[in-house]
Amino acid sequence: MQQSISASKNTSTAEPSTGFKRVFPPLYKATGDASKDRLAFIHILERLKTQKRTGWVDHGIPNAESISDHMYRMSILAMLSEDPNLDVSKCVMMAVVHDLAEAQVGDIAPREGIPKSEKHRLESEAMYNFVNDMLHDTPAAQRIYALWEEYEEGQSAEAKFVKDLDRFEMASQEYEKAHGEKHDLQSFFDSSIPKLQHPQVKEWGKALLEERVASASETQSASETK
Ligand SMILES: Nc1nc2c(ncn2[C@H]2C[C@H](O)[C@@H](COP(=O)(O)O)O2)c(=O)[nH]1
Numbered sequence: 344m345q346q347s348i349s350a351s352k353n354t355s356t357a358e359p360s361t362g363f364k365r366v367f368p369p370l371y372k373a374t375g376d377a378s379k380d381r382l383a384f385i386h387i388l389e390r391l392k393t394q395k396r397t398g399w400v401d402h403g404i405p406n407a408e409s410i411s412d413h414m415y416r417m418s419i420l421a422m423l424s425e426d427p428n429l430d431v432s433k434c435v436m437m438a439v440v441h442d443l444a445e446a447q448v449g450d451i452a453p454r455e456g457i458p459k460s461e462k463h464r465l466e467s468e469a470m471y472n473f474v475n476d477m478l479h480d481t482p483a484a485q486r487i488y489a490l491w492e493e494y495e496e497g498q499s500a501e502a503k504f505v506k507d508l509d510r511f512e513m514a515s516q517e518y519e520k521a522h523g524e525k526h527d528l529q530s531f532f533d534s535s536i537p538k539l540q541h542p543q544v545k546e547w548g549k550a551l552l553e554e555r556v557a558s559a560s561e562t563q564s565a566s567e568t569k
């Protein structure tokens with residue numbers, strides 16, 4: 344068996360070199376049949392396509408986007424990077440795995456009040472279940488885990504850039520346009536745009552807010568002329 348992300352042998356209580364210690368028994372128990380276990384991973388990915396993003400659902404948005412919708416646009420936004428210091432391919436891969444654990448844990452929104460440490464632990468358990476029990480720690484699986492962990496640590500230039508994309512992508516969802524003022528979505532802008540760090544994404548955020556102001560005044564003047 345490949346040297347797993349765990350430093351020790353691949354047992355259910357294996358502690359990976361990253362010091363991760365599994366607390367709960369895995370949701371998926373490896374059968375040992377690599378093909379069967381890999382299919383379990385392939386099937387669980389479907390939840391990213393069907394699970395709607397909690398923040399929008401909580402605000403009553405009908406037909407809200409899914410988790411993979413969000414990650415897909417982020418991956419395209421990553422390809423728009425003009426920053427020579429960023430590894431764009433790495434950013435694209437990081438964008439498409441950053442919320443992967445939500446296939447098992449669900450999309451935890453800030454308003455649910457789950458502590459960051461608990462959210463991280465639940466998501467680490469899920470990622471470990473995917474990589475260790477479903478994908479048998481193959482080098483490709485370990486690459487997924489490493490990208491996810493780098494995003495979570497948020498220290499590298501790529502991780503900071505992708506976190507910016509996470510925030511900007513959410514703010515650029517056009518629910519106000521689609522549903523008028525019926526839903527107060529101000530918190531989605533307040534919690535994202537002001538936190539943008541990367542110059543290019545800050546530029547995008549500024550343009551987005553200018554567009555939002557212009558659109559609101561168009562709506563306002565249209566309603567006044569009715
Ligand atoms: N109601 C709000 N929901 C928010 C806000 N910021 C994020 N969110 C939602 C969006 C997603 O459903 C979820 C987390 O998204 P990740 O991409 O980080 O997994 O939380 C907000 O300000 N208000």
Ligand SMILES: [Mn+2]
Nearest residue numbers: 413441442509
């Ligand atoms: Mn995200």
